[in-house]
Amino acid sequence: MAVTGPPSPQTPTPTPTITPQETAPIGNPIFARIRIANSSDVPHLHKLMYQHAASQRLTHIFSATESSLSATLFNSPPFQSFTVLLLEVSPTPFPDGPVGCHPPITRIVNLDLPIVDPESKEFGSGGEAVVVGFVLFFPNYGVFLGKPGFYIESLYTRECYRKKGFGKMLLSAVAAQAVKMGYGKLDWCVLGWNANAFGFYKKMGAQVFEELKMCRLTSDALQAYESFS
Amino acid sequence: MAVTGPPSPQTPTPTPTITPQETAPIGNPIFARIRIANSSDVPHLHKLMYQHAASQRLTHIFSATESSLSATLFNSPPFQSFTVLLLEVSPTPFPDGPVGCHPPITRIVNLDLPIVDPESKEFGSGGEAVVVGFVLFFPNYGVFLGKPGFYIESLYTRECYRKKGFGKMLLSAVAAQAVKMGYGKLDWCVLGWNANAFGFYKKMGAQVFEELKMCRLTSDALQAYESFS
Numbered sequence A, B: 001m002a003v004t005g006p007p008s009p010q011t012p013t014p015t016p017t018i019t020p021q022e023t024a025p026i027g028n029p030i031f032a033r034i035r036i037a038n039s040s041d042v043p044h045l046h047k048l049m050y051q052h053a054a055s056q057r058l059t060h061i062f063s064a065t066e067s068s069l070s071a072t073l074f075n076s077p078p079f080q081s082f083t084v085l086l087l088e089v090s091p092t093p094f095p096d097g098p099v100g101c102h103p104p105i106t107r108i109v110n111l112d113l114p115i116v117d118p119e120s121k122e123f124g125s126g127g128e129a130v131v132v133g134f135v136l137f138f139p140n141y142g143v144f145l146g147k148p149g150f151y152i153e154s155l156y157t158r159e160c161y162r163k164k165g166f167g168k169m170l171l172s173a174v175a176a177q178a179v180k181m182g183y184g185k186l187d188w189c190v191l192g193w194n195a196n197a198f199g200f201y202k203k204m205g206a207q208v209f210e211e212l213k214m215c216r217l218t219s220d221a222l223q224a225y226e227s228f229s
Helices: A039-055 A066-073 A166-180 A195-203 A219-223 B039-055 B066-073 B166-180 B195-203 B219-223
Strands: A017-020 A028-036 A083-090 A105-111 A130-142 A147-157 A185-191 A207-209 A212-218 B017-020 B028-036 B083-090 B105-111 B130-142 B147-157 B185-191 B207-209 B212-218
Touching: A028 A166, A039 A066, A039 A083, A039 A130, A039 A147, A066 B147, A083 A166, A105 A166, A130 A166, A130 A185, A130 B130, A130 B147, A147 A166, A147 B066, A147 B130, A166 A185, A166 B219, A185 A195, A195 A207, A195 B212, A212 A219, A212 B195, A212 B212, A219 B166, B028 B166, B039 B066, B039 B083, B039 B130, B039 B147, B083 B166, B105 B166, B130 B166, B130 B185, B147 B166, B166 B185, B185 B195, B195 B207, B212 B219
Parallel strands: A147 A185, B147 B185
Antiparallel strands: A017 A105, A028 A083, A028 A105, A083 A130, A130 A147, A185 B212, A207 B212, A212 B185, A212 B207, B017 B105, B028 B083, B028 B105, B083 B130, B130 B147
């Protein structure tokens, strides 16, 4: 529903070094890969989305099922409609080459301390790789720009992987794709109480539109328009 | 950029009667038609979008051209991506039958006084018909719902046609299409200073998410991510 904010500033942690995946730096390197998700990722995606709802105390409105995600998310080529990028990490390098039709983005993140992941089994994605997070986005349109952009509906990283630049990697991947396609903007929503998020996003170059309010028709209020024709 | 609000409440006008286009009621009937726009509507659309920007004092960020609209708006079947519905009115009934592949929505609006349209020539669209306004929308996605919805990027009616239910007709047409497609929500943004708009939308059944703030990367701030890969 909204993009999860960055870490709270009251518990500062060392900033990890993130470098492209050519040479492993000294320390505790972890290999990160961003790739386009496909229908076989739905069980992991569904769990991540539920965790995202739980982190916003919104599980009471969570009705996504594996089946509804499978039916609605993968019906168009990537970037043309709803698109999910998945972030995985591994203690060993990912194999070279594309995953599906698109080359993944790879990085080495150099950590001061190794990450202890209590859910590594549940989120295992082959070999030693685990799923860390995702971003779901789709084309939107700017009437005053007269061209498309992307809207990020949801961006989430699992708790033990936060404060390490992974969220920024996911956001940057979408921004880079927007530029590549000649799109004119990248929009997302943040919960207003998350003051730290705004500082972080402003540092990334984002404007915050304080005056815009989101309105929504859903459930019975939407169904009431069924007979309008 | 945002949906234009409904009329200001300090200048109340009689509520016109809106009925389906079978029988003309007594008074000053005007025939209204909502149809899917196509590339031949771009000159009118571009003018309406510029007026919309002017009404929000945002012409300094208006860079849409007829050519950019033509190149980006009509590349997918209606409702699958960016879709524009156009609202026209005429003193005489519109011809029966579909326009393109989709049946239009028609109504008779019974006005207490006829509308004086100073731009009727500029917005003439064949016969006695004139273009009144438009709504531009596209599919979005609800992660917690696990299914798509629609997002209304822009809804605009020309000034002399306001306070007559035309904006509500356009919004209702999009809501009805969402229900028809089994979509789960209809979202749009409103400028926060427009208190009257919120009252109107709440009466239509909408929730307003006070706590959500829109963030945007655009222009140079977006281009800065070009090299991320």
